[in-house]
Amino acid sequence: EAGVVQSPRYKIIEKKQPVAFWCNPISGHNTLYWYRQNLGQGPELLIRYENEEAVDDSQLPKDRFSAERLKGVDSTLKIQPAELGDSAVYLCASQYTSGIEQYFGPGTRLTVT
């Protein structure tokens, strides 16, 4: 079974530029999470989806971040415009809604210069 797929793996952009990350969860997983992991810290939730509905986006900085999960499968996370402080690893994870394990993708390492 394929795991959670994320792309790109690395991205370097200049500040004020837009950037987008893509996540393909494990097949059949209804729940999808986007996390941000700053250097030396644990992951912090940005948004949680149940199917195509964003059920928890309270920690998503909505002035510059947006996310979507069309058809309840793949998801994209966008930042526009990026700031220096957005440099981090962006992790996607998925799980069955009734399951107890979440499975992480490899992450996208974003560097904003």
Place this chain on the structure above:
Amino acid sequence: ELKVEQNPLFLSMQEGKNYTIYCNYSTTSDRLYWYRQDPGKSLESLFVLLSNGAVKQEGRLMASLDTKARLSTLHITAAVHDLSATYFCADFTGNQFYFGTGTSLTVIP
């Protein structure tokens, strides 16, 4: 405010020694998780602890949960170099995972 605190943050230990990582959480947790992260890699699930007194073991690692004390421990027995990594605990409450800051473990030959 939900808090998950780990200590120590950094741990350097010699091969063959034993040590314990502590995870304190502030909520009435539904579940407590332990993850491992190697440098530049994603998180790998190690243990899920579902109830008070739960103990799980895999190889040289053993995790336990005391919900009354709001404390989970990850015990390392006879450490080997391959265990060098960062270990995170995570509290699952209200359909959300709250991660600790991580413990960076280095096992010295």
